[in-house]
Amino acid sequence: MALSPLLYTIISFLVLVQAQATAPPFACDWSNPSTRSYPFCNPKLPISHRVRDLVSRLTLDEKLSQLVNKAPSIPRLGIPRYQWWSEALHGVAGIGGGIFFNGTITSATSYPQVILTAATFDSHLWYQIGHAIGIEARAIYNAGQSIGMTFWAPNINIFRDPRWGRGQETAGEDPLMTSRYAVSYVRGLQGDSFQGGTLKGHLQASACCKHFTAYDLDNWKGVNRFRFDARVSLQDLADTYQPPFKSCIEEGHASGIMCAYNRVNGVPNCADYNLLTNIARKQWDFDGYITSDCGAVGLLHDEQGYAKSPEDAVSDVLRAGMDVECGSYLTEHAKSAVLKKKLPTSEIDRALHNLFSIRMRLGLFDGDPTKLPFGFIGPNNVCSKEHQYLALEAARNGIVLLKNQHSLLPLPKTNPPISLAVIGPNANASPLTLLGNYAGPPCNQLTLLQGFQHYVKDTLYHPGCDGGAKCASADIDQAVEVARKADYVVMVMGLDQNQEREERDRVHLDLPGKQLELINAVAKASKRPVILVLLCGGPVDISSPKYNDKVGGILWAGYPGELGAIALSQIIFGDHNPGGRLPITWYPKDYIKVPMTDMRMRPDPSSGYPGRTYRFYTGPKVYEFGYGLSYSKYSYEFVSVTRDNLHFNHSSTHFMAQNSSETIRYKLVSELSEEACKSMAVSVTVGVENHGSMVGKHPVLLFLKHGRQRSGNPMKQLVGFESVLLDGGKKGHVGFEVSPCEHMSRANEEGSLVIEEGSHLLLVGDVEYPIDVIV
Numbered sequence: 001m002a003l004s005p006l007l008y009t010i011i012s013f014l015v016l017v018q019a020q021a022t023a024p025p026f027a028c029d030w031s032n033p034s035t036r037s038y039p040f041c042n043p044k045l046p047i048s049h050r051v052r053d054l055v056s057r058l059t060l061d062e063k064l065s066q067l068v069n070k071a072p073s074i075p076r077l078g079i080p081r082y083q084w085w086s087e088a089l090h091g092v093a094g095i096g097g098g099i100f101f102n103g104t105i106t107s108a109t110s111y112p113q114v115i116l117t118a119a120t121f122d123s124h125l126w127y128q129i130g131h132a133i134g135i136e137a138r139a140i141y142n143a144g145q146s147i148g149m150t151f152w153a154p155n156i157n158i159f160r161d162p163r164w165g166r167g168q169e170t171a172g173e174d175p176l177m178t179s180r181y182a183v184s185y186v187r188g189l190q191g192d193s194f195q196g197g198t199l200k201g202h203l204q205a206s207a208c209c210k211h212f213t214a215y216d217l218d219n220w221k222g223v224n225r226f227r228f229d230a231r232v233s234l235q236d237l238a239d240t241y242q243p244p245f246k247s248c249i250e251e252g253h254a255s256g257i258m259c260a261y262n263r264v265n266g267v268p269n270c271a272d273y274n275l276l277t278n279i280a281r282k283q284w285d286f287d288g289y290i291t292s293d294c295g296a297v298g299l300l301h302d303e304q305g306y307a308k309s310p311e312d313a314v315s316d317v318l319r320a321g322m323d324v325e326c327g328s329y330l331t332e333h334a335k336s337a338v339l340k341k342k343l344p345t346s347e348i349d350r351a352l353h354n355l356f357s358i359r360m361r362l363g364l365f366d367g368d369p370t371k372l373p374f375g376f377i378g379p380n381n382v383c384s385k386e387h388q389y390l391a392l393e394a395a396r397n398g399i400v401l402l403k404n405q406h407s408l409l410p411l412p413k414t415n416p417p418i419s420l421a422v423i424g425p426n427a428n429a430s431p432l433t434l435l436g437n438y439a440g441p442p443c444n445q446l447t448l449l450q451g452f453q454h455y456v457k458d459t460l461y462h463p464g465c466d467g468g469a470k471c472a473s474a475d476i477d478q479a480v481e482v483a484r485k486a487d488y489v490v491m492v493m494g495l496d497q498n499q500e501r502e503e504r505d506r507v508h509l510d511l512p513g514k515q516l517e518l519i520n521a522v523a524k525a526s527k528r529p530v531i532l533v534l535l536c537g538g539p540v541d542i543s544s545p546k547y548n549d550k551v552g553g554i555l556w557a558g559y560p561g562e563l564g565a566i567a568l569s570q571i572i573f574g575d576h577n578p579g580g581r582l583p584i585t586w587y588p589k590d591y592i593k594v595p596m597t598d599m600r601m602r603p604d605p606s607s608g609y610p611g612r613t614y615r616f617y618t619g620p621k622v623y624e625f626g627y628g629l630s631y632s633k634y635s636y637e638f639v640s641v642t643r644d645n646l647h648f649n650h651s652s653t654h655f656m657a658q659n660s661s662e663t664i665r666y667k668l669v670s671e672l673s674e675e676a677c678k679s680m681a682v683s684v685t686v687g688v689e690n691h692g693s694m695v696g697k698h699p700v701l702l703f704l705k706h707g708r709q710r711s712g713n714p715m716k717q718l719v720g721f722e723s724v725l726l727d728g729g730k731k732g733h734v735g736f737e738v739s740p741c742e743h744m745s746r747a748n749e750e751g752s753l754v755i756e757e758g759s760h761l762l763l764v765g766d767v768e769y770p771i772d773v774i775v
Helices: 005-022 047-056 060-065 114-118 123-142 175-190 234-241 243-250 273-283 296-302 310-320 329-339 345-361 385-398 448-455 476-484 515-525 564-572 589-593 674-679
Strands: 206-212 256-259 289-292 400-404 420-423 459-462 488-494 530-535 551-556 634-641 645-647 654-659 662-668 682-690 696-706 717-726 731-738 753-756 758-764 767-774
Touching (some): 060 329, 060 345, 114 123, 114 175, 114 385, 123 175, 123 717, 175 206, 175 243, 175 717, 206 243, 206 273, 234 243, 273 310, 289 345, 296 310, 296 329, 310 345, 385 564, 448 459, 448 564, 459 476, 476 515, 488 515, 551 564, 634 696, 634 758, 634 767, 682 696, 682 717, 696 731
Parallel strands (some): 206 256, 256 289, 420 459, 420 488, 488 530, 530 551
Antiparallel strands (some): 400 551, 662 753, 682 731, 696 758, 758 767
């Protein structure tokens, strides 16, 4: 049957609309003769030339419109709108406005919250997750469900204080570990190789390391991140707060940085020329864009009193080196700043050069992106079996076994089958509880209870608490009755996003409400010692269950992601050997006496200040950094170390007085050449043996400490980590490269890295190996 002309027109229009709705947005359409002749559309020209041409064609109003995250289209040049704000902390999320789950793709793989993935101590896994997230991001863009490919992740701030609500987003408290995480994730997301250096063409997606710098307080006892002035010493900046950002830029080659809300030593981060331009761009050779955190520009005038007027605030951030604002303050005040001659157009052009360079590096100005590199990535690459397996691997290799009294775990899979009671506010919590914050819609939704029911048909359940993890009231009598009926009891307790999240720091380290009372009552009534599972990002003081003989096993599961239920049940029932290790110190509840606003890392004995993190904290611990048990026992030995002593005669020797009777000789790292540092590297081979019967993936952590503890030095410092997979009863070797300039140095009070003479000790477990430094 022939179609009428009217019907044909209508059908053609609908097909065109559908194609436009699903086509990815891009500039420089080669089928459009009005745009393809522009030099900025010529992919054979250097990006710097193309950007210069594009910026030269813009009016002042068009230029200013592009300096905010929600950049409008420029129709006369064929440039589509662009959203700079998208999120991908542990999976592509719909937060920010750049990603839409309203078409062919309705979900994305949701990996464990970062703090749990960090507990794997597996940088290859971190890279694979970053790469998988980048693939899914590009697939969503190719499906026409994205107007931005710049993702504001990873969060590489140091988890300095256990009360921080956003600590869950980070890789923990150690600078080297956080640096490695940053590099691995960024290389993966952007499409580089694990080793780096192979990314020559387009970015798969753009990563943004945040929050620059010394940002680790959100809202604590009336002090909020918008007004907080972090007082940080040069020493702590040099060896704690800045190293992850330095690595993110120099090694990861991140294409974005976010400047943080807070001030550091009186200067707002987004208005700090020394930080954004001198350090990031000039010292570290950063070649990307810098965004503000959302609403940060207005704070300079409206909250912090740093800028005298809104126009001054706009001028301050652009002159400092910021390129794009998340918000609308520039939209409202930038033109006035130009007219009042407070903001030169050269600063606007500089920012636009950085912004359009990124969009070009993403391939968004090279014509139809489906015909370019990464154009083959489609919906079948989202929620793929490979990505699901990665999510499962991250969860089960990150979960940390904290206690296993009398080898209670794993539970038996016997015939006749056992009965199981699952009790606690997080036992049957929404699957979204398992994701943590900044999560997108997951491919799978399983509760922990469903995971247990897969193994044990005769499973009883009781929430124990009313109102979720807050546990303001508890139905203890009924929970006890349920526990008495079962052969084994698993209690799933801890926190959720109502206790810890962005803009919500904790004021105590206890389990919330009546959780501890519930644990004690159920444990006392149960036939056998109970198993305690904790969901939380930040640590809690569980000293009571730790030393309670009626609590036989304890597992920390962080926020384990969309397949966390499967991972946890596999561990509890012995289908996976746990190997995760804590990436943070678990402090006792009295630590809350330390003000969260005190940024000092090092202890001060004169005032009783105990210091922070395993490197400097001198007080008691519930669990230490790096702690984690397994169903196997592992032993270590130093198989080979290429140097027993290091002679530094490459530069002048300096002296400092430690006390009235001791003078220490040292070298300044800045005075040693790169060649000298490389030539002094120490290769270390560690032998590892699995004494158990199960195969296990085991992280090997190499620490270094000074043979003689001196004021200001870390008590020990992580210098390397590698994960090794060993069958039961088997041995293996792990190699490390120890750089004296990077790993054996410390920051002095002026913020300079120094290598001190004297004995140093390499540590793996309880095995030591001495190395002498001679200057």
